[in-house]
Each structure stands twice: as structure tokens, then as C-alpha cells.
Amino acid sequence: MAYLDTNPELGYPLVATMGLLVGSFLNVVILRLPRRMEWEWKRDAREALEQPELYDPPPPGIVVERSHCPHCGHQLSWYENIPLFSWLALRGKCRNCKAPISVQYPLVELLTALLVVACVWRFGFGWQGFGAGLFTCFLIALAGIDFRTQLLPDSLTLPLMWLGLIAALDDLYMPAKPALLGAIAGYVSLWSVWWLFKQVTGKEGMGHGDFKLLAAIGAWCGLQGILPTILLSSVVGAVVGLIYLRVKGRDHSTPIPFGPYLAIAGWIVFMWGEDLLGRYRSLAGL
Structure with a gap:
């Protein structure tokens, strides 16, 4: 940490890169956590009301399941999942079905990178x-x-x-x-x-x-x-x-x-x- 404080020309790009990666994960949380919560509420309600079990598979998890296109289900390869740059390279469209990819993805990634850089600028790398x-x-x-x-x-x-x-x-x-x-x-x-x-x-x-x-x-x-x-x-x-x-x-x-x-x-x-x-x-x- 002390090394990064004395060499901010290395520290800031490193933090910005980490911010892009974390921003990509935050997109997953924003999109998947409410769906998981709704699924759990419905499951708990059926149990409380003693209703018969229904075939209701859980939505994708936050950590384990790979990212995929919400339109066609195409699983993203590693080069399609690079924060910010993949969205720009694909011109905001799915490589498989050409459906538009929400601008939320690059915005959250870029915002996260900028704000965490602001944090270390304000408080240091410790x-x-x-x-x-x-x-x-x-x-x-x-x-x-x-x-x-x-x-x-x-x-x-x-x-x-x-x-x-x-x-x-x-x-x-x-x-x-x-x-x-x-x-x-x-x-x-x-x-x-x-x-x-x-x-x-x-x-x-x-x-x-x-x-x-x-x-x-x-x-x-x-x-x-x-x-x-x-x-x-x-x-x-x-x-x-x-x-x-x-x-x-x-x-x-x-x-x-x-x-x-x-x-x-x-x-x-x-x-x-x-x-x-x-x-x-x-x-x-x-």
C-alpha cells in the first residue's frame, strides 16, 4: 500500500481496473438478486400456506452461473465479458442474436471505476x-x-x-x-x-x-x-x-x-x- 501511495501512476490504473471488474459483478448483483429474492418469497409463501409444490426452478445464482444473453440465452465467452471494452467492441449488441445489450452494463462498470479511484484519491491506498x-x-x-x-x-x-x-x-x-x-x-x-x-x-x-x-x-x-x-x-x-x-x-x-x-x-x-x-x-x- 505504501508503494502505491508513492507511485500513484501505477496505483490509479490498478484501482480503475479493479473497479471495472467489481462493476461487472455489481451488474450481476443488481440484476439477479431481486429475482432470487422474489423466487424465495414465493417458495416461502407456498410453504406457509401449505400449497402443493410447483416446478419452479430457481433463477441464476449471483456467483456460480455464467453470464448469458437475456434474449437468446447465449453464454458469454471470456472475451465477450471484458468490462466496458466488450460492450464497446460488440457495439452494444449480442454477438449471437444481435439483440441490444442494456447500456446499464458499461455505465455501472465505468461509474464504479471512477468512484473507487476517487476514494483512493481522497483517502489513499490503505x-x-x-x-x-x-x-x-x-x-x-x-x-x-x-x-x-x-x-x-x-x-x-x-x-x-x-x-x-x-x-x-x-x-x-x-x-x-x-x-x-x-x-x-x-x-x-x-x-x-x-x-x-x-x-x-x-x-x-x-x-x-x-x-x-x-x-x-x-x-x-x-x-x-x-x-x-x-x-x-x-x-x-x-x-x-x-x-x-x-x-x-x-x-x-x-x-x-x-x-x-x-x-x-x-x-x-x-x-x-x-x-x-x-x-x-x-x-x-x-
Whole structure:
């Protein structure tokens, strides 16, 4: 790690390459994890209701099964599965059936590479940089899943929260107390908004996964990061949400996932929260 810190011309390309590879795996998580969850829910529901067994083979796993074209089932060879470059070489089409390949694949791979490079630029090539990259990868996966399915799986939000609390035991980014208070405040704050909204309207304004995601962000950003994350995510969500509804021609009752905006805001606050707060205090004369 010290060698990479003193030779960033080698470290940054190495991290970018790793980011592309991890981004390819995150695409698999984004696409396959919700399908696995739905299959397990249906299986558990049949068991609870004592319904007869049905032939319902599980969808592809996240790690073992090879990548394939969702249109024709063509299994990808190694040279068709090179992150970013294969999509460009194939011009965004399956080599077998010529069906279009979603632009999500190269975007997630490129985004992951850029953000993990930003993490090591901000924190260095040591444990802080590694932890920041791990935090970033979880947020990308969660934002992608929520954007596509309006789900924030416990299998991602809860480990992310615990990893933040574990990092705080060694003061990696902050002491344990601010991290624990941040996790508590993150959950309680959004839960309170959800509860009040339900009492007034009789409807649920957000999913429970949003509470857990903000709790996880609080474990990494601390108590002082909760309010900036909520404010920033609300502003970004309002602006982007209105644009989305206008473009799609939908009314304001259309549900919009909040997780991606929490992830964007949480990442910004994690990376530059202290700088943003410092500038705010200087402008406010505090």
C-alpha cells in the first residue's frame, strides 16, 4: 500500500481496473438478486400456506452461473465479458442474436471505476481507501436495485451498516459513538417521517429499506452526516423526480424510489461532508 501511495501512476490504473471488474459483478448483483429474492418469497409463501409444490426452478445464482444473453440465452465467452471494452467492441449488441445489450452494463462498470479511484484519491491506498471503495460499491448496488425494482434488500443494507460500525471500532473514519448515534438517528429520522405520513394520509410514503439505508449511511458518516444527507437527497430527489415525471408524462402519485438519492447524497457527505459543513459555517458566519 505504501508503494502505491508513492507511485500513484501505477496505483490509479490498478484501482480503475479493479473497479471495472467489481462493476461487472455489481451488474450481476443488481440484476439477479431481486429475482432470487422474489423466487424465495414465493417458495416461502407456498410453504406457509401449505400449497402443493410447483416446478419452479430457481433463477441464476449471483456467483456460480455464467453470464448469458437475456434474449437468446447465449453464454458469454471470456472475451465477450471484458468490462466496458466488450460492450464497446460488440457495439452494444449480442454477438449471437444481435439483440441490444442494456447500456446499464458499461455505465455501472465505468461509474464504479471512477468512484473507487476517487476514494483512493481522497483517502489513499490503505485501509481507509479500501473501506471507502467498499462503501461505494454497496451504494452503487443498492441504488441500482432500488431504481429498477424499488427494493432495498436487507442482505445489503444491514451488512453495510455493520461494516460501518466495525470500521468505527478502529476509528477508521470516526469514533464508535458518533457512528452508533448516526446509525440510530438515520433509522429513527426516516421512520418518524414514515409514521407521521401514514397517520395523516393512511398511506406509506416510503419503504422500510430507506430507513435501513440511511442507518447504514449514518454508521459511515456519523451523527453529523445525517441532516446533510437528508437535505441533499431531498433536493436532488425533488429535482430529478420532477424531471422524470415530466419526461415520462406521469402524475405526481407515481412512486419514485428514494434509495438512489440517499446513496448519492450519502456518498457525497461521506467523501466531503466536513468540507461542506466548514464552508456552510464560514458562509453563515458561525
